[in-house]
Amino acid sequence: MRIRALVLAASGAVALTALAVPAAQAAPVGPAVTFSGLKVNSGKNIVVGPATTVTVTATYTVTKPASLDPNTIASMPVLYRGATLNDDSEGLAGDDVATCTKSSSTVLKCTAKIQFRPKSSDVDIDLTNADAGSWKLGAFAANAAGGVTYQGDLGTTKLLRGATLTADATPEPVKKGKTLTVTGKLARANWDTNKYAGYGTQSVKLQFKKKGATAYTTVKTIKTTSTGTLKTTVTASADGYYRYAFAGTSTTAPVNSAADYVDVQ
Structure with missing residues (x-):
């Protein structure tokens, strides 16, 4: 709720109302807290x-x-x-x-x-x-x-x-040494339209976690297109999980995509 001056009703019950004091009248003294x-x-x-x-x-x-x-x-x-x-x-x-x-x-x-x-x-x-x-x-x-x-x-x-982020690695399965294409999209909440909209020209990390590992490593950093889409390629080397990771900005929350598992044969 946007605030201006708010006061407690004289009856002692809680009532929040706009405070309007005439220019010639001194403002009431607030509580000493x-x-x-x-x-x-x-x-x-x-x-x-x-x-x-x-x-x-x-x-x-x-x-x-x-x-x-x-x-x-x-x-x-x-x-x-x-x-x-x-x-x-x-x-x-x-x-x-x-x-x-x-x-x-x-x-x-x-x-x-x-x-x-x-x-x-x-x-x-x-x-x-x-x-x-x-x-x-x-x-x-x-x-x-x-x-x-x-x-x-x-x-x-x-x-x-709030933000959303997707990742999709193809083809699946893939032969070792072949090219994987990883696509996705970064979007953020638009409070003026009450919808998610693509978030353009933002840096996003492509990350990989080898099967059995406990942490992701960054493969590369790319930027979203003007509509928030992502597309890059990597060489398939081992079974594991790919995801995109967005660190956030001063107005938008960070977000990681769901992981996409790739079987390398």
């Missing part, structure tokens, strides 16, 4: 395909005055871009405020869910291709008076477009 230990998706990259919502867990600690009733505040982790986290930040947040448990009179341990939607019925929360890449991490807390406390620079994460 600080955030620490924020982890989103256990510190791993967030990878989203073309159409299915991905939900990740965020955990963090809230430190507060002993006199501040935890029931009078609500908090949320956010992903944001820009120099600082504030009312006007470009950001992504979950559907609901965090669930927090009291660890001591001054410490709350909090857990929240963040949804990433490449396709939904609400264009305001759809991911677009421009959202792929690095994000800063922050959090906010709101009170019933409409005061909001923001804290940024709590870490970083990467939101990446």
